[in-house]
Amino acid sequence: MADRYLHLTGTAPGRFLTRRLGLPQPVRLRRWTVGTPTLEGPLLHLTAGRSALGSTLAPVLAATGLKVTEHAERPAGIVVDATGITTAAGLGDVHAALHPVVRSLSTGGRVVALGTPPSPDDHHQAAAQQALEGFVRSLGKEIGRGATVQLLRIAPGAAASAESTLRFLLSPRSAYVSGQVIELTAAAPGPVDDWVVPLAGRTALVTGAARGIGASVACVLARDGARVICLDVPQAEEELSRTADRLGATALPLDITAPDAAARIAGAAPEGLDVLVHNAGITRDRRLANMPAERWASVVEVNLDSVLRTTDALLDAGTVNRGGRIVATASIAGIAGNNGQTNYAASKAGIIGLVRSLAPRAAAEHDVTVNAVAPGFIETKMTAAVPLLIREAGRRMNSLSQGGLPIDVAETTAWFAQPASSAVNGQVVRVCGQSLLGA
Structure with missing residues (x-):
């Protein structure tokens, strides 16, 4: 469903009216297209105090495709290296680095602060690095103009593994991801021969792929070069086949809760899976006092228990290949x-x-890595059926003042799925425009 308020604020009269009334003024987000694969403008590289990364960061930033500079009047992105901050007093260097330039960030720009994991052995370093989280989340809520802010914690020796993550965060693909804290391990990245199709030669299976977010995930994985198997319940077979045919994918009509689901998935992927996306899910909403047991059980069975069973079985059988990726769909509700x-x-x-x-x-x-996306308010047929006032509240109650699109969840899933994302493991990334609800 079209967001008419977003359209209104894109007009001169709408901007005037909403400004006078003190209403949110969302900026239409710039997402990835073939013609606009990168941000438009330079990447400003700043250092707060002394970097703990040394010379290892420069080639990684250069690989993002943006022109890296230490001075720019209108940067498309800002990376501030705060990895060397180990004291409360040192946080002043973060302020000193960003204060003079944050207003110059382009509309729809990106700010990425680089930190290190808080140390269990040095409470001063831990306090300073944890402080960066509060800083980033607050800046994300005040920066406006469609810009986003993230904190990327880089473990010692992990700078060379940050390329896929920085490519994602400093691109239009991360348009609806903001206020997130992502930690990287020192795992070596897998090879990517062509960043236009980073999933070339890999096989991916997406559950709940007939429509909505699942169909979008399947589309993006196919766009990125994967051979995709689209799975959904037999009742949705007609729509599932249309989705699969459109993508040149394989349709697998199957109830993920079936006892033989894992065996049938393995049979559909004789050479194994490189990417397993657990997207299938249902809602059976009702307050607990009015919720019969069957409504409770059906949701837990589809959304969680089937994920646990099939994941265990596919890992134990070796169906998920070494170097594989498992991505599950959580939710801001969780x-x-x-x-x-x-x-x-x-x-x-x-x-x-x-x-x-x-x-x-x-x-x-x-x-094998295991990560999750946690969508917030995403514009789907399900949210289109929500009553108007509740729907509008859902759209506006985030730092970007608008709902996300299925493509936003799909782009995040595709980043997790990349072979170069080996260092991204155990992460739950909210795709919610930095929802004002939840951490």
């Missing part, structure tokens, strides 16, 4: 809760628990 969605929120919080527990073991035992 972080902040939602009225009438105790079942749904429980299932999506469960996905977060799965990711945090399984990620280190899957990496150690199978060379």
